[in-house]
Amino acid sequence: MSFITGVGLTPFGKHEGSSSLDLMSKAAQAALDDAGLKRAEIDGILCGYSTVSPHIMLATVFAEHFGIRPSYAHAVQVGGATGLAMTMLAHHLVEAGVARNVLVVAGENRLTGQSRDASIQALAQVGHPDYEVPLGPTIPAYYGLVATRYMHEYGVTEEDLAEFAVLMRAHACTHPGAQFHDPITVAEIMASKPVAMPLKLLDCCPVSDGGAAFVISRERTGQAGVRIRGCAQAHTHQHVTAAPALSELGAEISIARAKEATGLAISDVRYAAIYDSFTITLAMLLEDLGLAARGEAAARVRAGHFSRDGAMPLNTHGGLLSYGHCGVGGAMAHLVEAHLQMTGRAANRQVKDASIALLHGDGGVLSSHVSMFLEQVR
Amino acid sequence: MSERLADWTKGEQAITYQTCTSCGHVQYFHRAFCAACGSSGPRDARASGQGRVYATSLVCRAATPETRAHVPYNILLVDCAEGFRMMAHGENNLAIGDEVIAGFKPFAGKLVPFFSKKQ
Numbered sequence: 001m002s003f004i005t006g007v008g009l010t011p012f013g014k015h016e017g018s019s020s021l022d023l024m025s026k027a028a029q030a031a032l033d034d035a036g037l038k039r040a041e042i043d044g045i046l047c048g049y050s051t052v053s054p055h056i057m058l059a060t061v062f063a064e065h066f067g068i069r070p071s072y073a074h075a076v077q078v079g080g081a082t083g084l085a086m087t088m089l090a091h092h093l094v095e096a097g098v099a100r101n102v103l104v105v106a107g108e109n110r111l112t113g114q115s116r117d118a119s120i121q122a123l124a125q126v127g128h129p130d131y132e133v134p135l136g137p138t139i140p141a142y143y144g145l146v147a148t149r150y151m152h153e154y155g156v157t158e159e160d161l162a163e164f165a166v167l168m169r170a171h172a173c174t175h176p177g178a179q180f181h182d183p184i185t186v187a188e189i190m191a192s193k194p195v196a197m198p199l200k201l202l203d204c205c206p207v208s209d210g211g212a213a214f215v216i217s218r219e220r221t222g223q224a225g226v227r228i229r230g231c232a233q234a235h236t237h238q239h240v241t242a243a244p245a246l247s248e249l250g251a252e253i254s255i256a257r258a259k260e261a262t263g264l265a266i267s268d269v270r271y272a273a274i275y276d277s278f279t280i281t282l283a284m285l286l287e288d289l290g291l292a293a294r295g296e297a298a299a300r301v302r303a304g305h306f307s308r309d310g311a312m313p314l315n316t317h318g319g320l321l322s323y324g325h326c327g328v329g330g331a332m333a334h335l336v337e338a339h340l341q342m343t344g345r346a347a348n349r350q351v352k353d354a355s356i357a358l359l360h361g362d363g364g365v366l367s368s369h370v371s372m373f374l375e376q377v378r
Numbered sequence: 379m380s381e382r383l384a385d386w387t388k389g390e391q392a393i394t395y396q397t398c399t400s401c402g403h404v405q406y407f408h409r410a411f412c413a414a415c416g417s418s419g420p421r422d423a424r425a426s427g428q429g430r431v432y433a434t435s436l437v438c439r440a441a442t443p444e445t446r447a448h449v450p451y452n453i454l455l456v457d458c459a460e461g462f463r464m465m466a467h468g469e470n471n472l473a474i475g476d477e478v479i480a481g482f483k484p485f486a487g488k489l490v491p492f493f494s495k496k497q
Binding site (some may be wrong): 021040120124131135136141144148149194195198199240241 | 433436453464474
């Protein structure tokens with residue numbers, strides 16, 4: 001048994017003058033305060049990576065800086081799936097009795113710490129160094145390839161994809177910490193600058209500064225409880241050239257394993273926190289996970305199914321697409337928001353029922369997947 | 379193990395692939411072993427350059443000065459006749475399912491595979 005006893009999240013956007021360590025520290029302090037724990041009570045640290053300030057031992061760099069001497073510490077790297085992969089590891093460490101309170105933390109000054117080109121260039125390196133990178137692809141191009149194929153096989157249109165960006169922006173408008181607060185329309189997304197077709201600027205998440213952290217504990221520290229019910233991973237490939245057919249991608253495998261591990265079904269889920277680096281990512285993952293039938297996720301968005309008051313509220317903070325994306329911390333914001341919803345602390349964004357949440361992260365080009373079920377305990 | 383055949387990644391105007399002599403698995407990324415069964419010394423061969431478009435993405439925003447000079451350029455995944463998939467460039471108007479044939483074009487200081495619609 002493990003509990004998420006505290007969460008911390010900074011606003012995303014520009015944090016001029018803040019380093020990656022500053023943003024990690026800010027989020028970590030917020031998570032400790034939320035859990036009601038002191039530094040000395042943290043005996044495990046897991047952290048993500050920083051593309052702005054790479055280090056071979058970031059967890060100990062952070063531990064020294066923040067003032068913790070843990071009995072277990074290291075960094076984890078699985079791209080966008082890192083946040084949930086760290087949470088899964090913390091869950092197992094706590095269950096195995098290796099640690100009592102594990103701090104999971106990430107933060108990066110990705111927007112102000114480097115040029116946007118440098119950021120795009122750094123991320124493109126997830127491609128194959130000999131067989132892909134010399135062709136000048138970008139992360140949007142890798143996902144653009146997946147998008148054209150998905151649209152071809154399932155009859156999804158660019159207007160369908162735009163619906164996801166509209167929804168995430170509408171949600172971000174209700175969160176003071178989000179990077180963007182101006183509503184957008186399908187027409188505006190369609191007219192935004194082409195990046196890697198069919199993906200246009202507003203189909204892509206922004207580059208942000210920000211940080212996120214949580215504490216995973218063996219025992220509850222407060223009244224409201226959120227328990228990690230179970231989780232699973234799947235890794236089918238690294239490079240898009242080597243990706244399996246659309247029907248054999250990792251999300252379907254990891255969700256099947258997570259359902260088996262927990263005995264839960266999609267019909268039990270009341271809140272969804274799904275990785276959304278691009279509109280196509282969100283559309284595909286919703287359908288791969290079974291939160292919508294093939295080719296029907298966009299219709300569900302239009303019908304309000306994934307809105308705050310809908311049957312399956314989704315990323316009520318605005319997701320990567322509109323709350324922002326600061327690297328590893330980006331997808332951790334999804335878990336922070338799920339926690340706030342499950343503990344009744346989401347203010348004007350509060351949904352009626354978030355008793356069971358499904359979280360899903362994706363790293364690389366749909367390469368690494370982590371599915372996780374959280375459960376409210378009273 | 380046989381000598382590695384030079385391909386476009388080594389500056390040669392060629393696309394190569396490997397076939398496992400034990401299990402028959404076909405792979406595009408060159409290795410000293412078969413990724414399916416682990417047998418050593420898969421056989422190198424030159425591909426015909428014929429294939430079918432699996433996916434496309436027209437890149438309109440590039441991240442380096444060298445690649446920016448080429449925008450827009452069409453990145454493809456091509457299912458090659460020999461049974462492997464590769465990434466390449468191609469004509470901007472190609473669509474999924476088109477039959478294509480490989481040539482080579484300079485891109486950012488290198489010759490890269492460039493597919494055109496088969497006549």
